[in-house]
Amino acid sequence: MNFCSNCGQPVTTLTPPGDDRSRFYCESCGMVHYQNPRLVVGSIPEAEDKILLCRRAIEPCYGMWTLPAGYLENGETVAAGAKRETFEEARARVEILAPYALYNICHVNQIYLMFRARLKDDRYRAGSESLEVKLFSENDIPWDEIAFRVINATLLQFFTDRRAGRFPFYTGNISKPNPDPP
Amino acid sequence: MNFCSNCGQPVTTLTPPGDDRSRFYCESCGMVHYQNPRLVVGSIPEAEDKILLCRRAIEPCYGMWTLPAGYLENGETVAAGAKRETFEEARARVEILAPYALYNICHVNQIYLMFRARLKDDRYRAGSESLEVKLFSENDIPWDEIAFRVINATLLQFFTDRRAGRFPFYTGNISKPNPDPP
DSSP states (O other), X not given: OOBOTTTOOBOEEEOOTTOOSOEEEOTTTOOEEOOOOEEEXXXXXXXXXXXXXXXXXXXXXXXXXXXXXXXXXXXXXXXXXXXXXXXXXXXXOEEEEXXXXXXXXXXXXXXXXXXEEEEOSSOOOOOTTEEEEEEEOGGGOOGGGBSOHHHHHHHHHHHHHHHHTOOOOEEEEOOOOOOOOO | OXXXXXXXXXXXXXXXXXXXXXXXXXXXXXXXXXXXXXXXXXXEEEETTEEEEEEESSSSSTTOEEOOEEEOOTTOOHHHHHHHXXXXXXXXXXXXXXXXXXXXXXXXXXXXXXXXXXXXXXXXXXXXXXXXXXXXXXXGOOGGGBSOHHHHHHHHHXXXXXXXXXXXXXXXXXXXXXXXXX
């Protein structure tokens, strides 16, 4: 943030009185500009024992497989957001079953909330952000080609819970990856 | 939003190509400014059969009772945020037990995530945003003086589940209230 979105003057940073962290602040109009994490919502679309994955048509991770997910929009419930993203990316109609897993991805200021969902029919196809969409059984999941660690973690947790026959609400963290050795 | 936070020029609104909703857009530098819901995290601090409530020292709802809760900060897990808010508002140290209830409050673009928590000791006192903090048993909850409908809903759900002896993860909606009759 360089300029005040209210009055257009340059912003500075300061810790407001009574606050304990640095914020963007406009000396001209006095507005404090808070910045907060964004919520990403998505689904694990199930059809019998298979899971629908999307192969990404956009960067980052072009060509890699992912679950349908994206930023929650203003005015939208988390379940409606997960349903919308599933339709946008996989043109798939799902029944949202239950919130299933929340992942904190603190180093990128994102919170992922993934829902279990059931595919309503087989009229799925690639949306504009996908190259293809495909049902995978657990044994066929392309583990080496999964786009994001949070999706990898979600799928691993899902299959573990499915074997146990129960899906308690799960919370996990995706930490900043360690650097590669020099 | 009136001005571009990147370059300081006035923003306009448009629906970007491939998008389906109107966004703030800067014709000068080309930046699209997405706006997304904010996540509020908080706790239900338990001590034996009692719940810790805070009486608000700030508007809105000055003087009304609430559970400790506030906006999730960048770089913070949802549980850490709930713990921080509980300390800030009630100077209370809690052990976060589990995520318990998520409420969509779409008309104000907020998602509330409330945790069950256990008070670690009795060294609680009013933080700067509270007039007083106090333990209430279910029968003593000041139902007519609860600050927000989402807090009312959380408390009702909590006591219902406690009577049933189980706390499944709950999702609910707080709709825009109907106008009062003329």
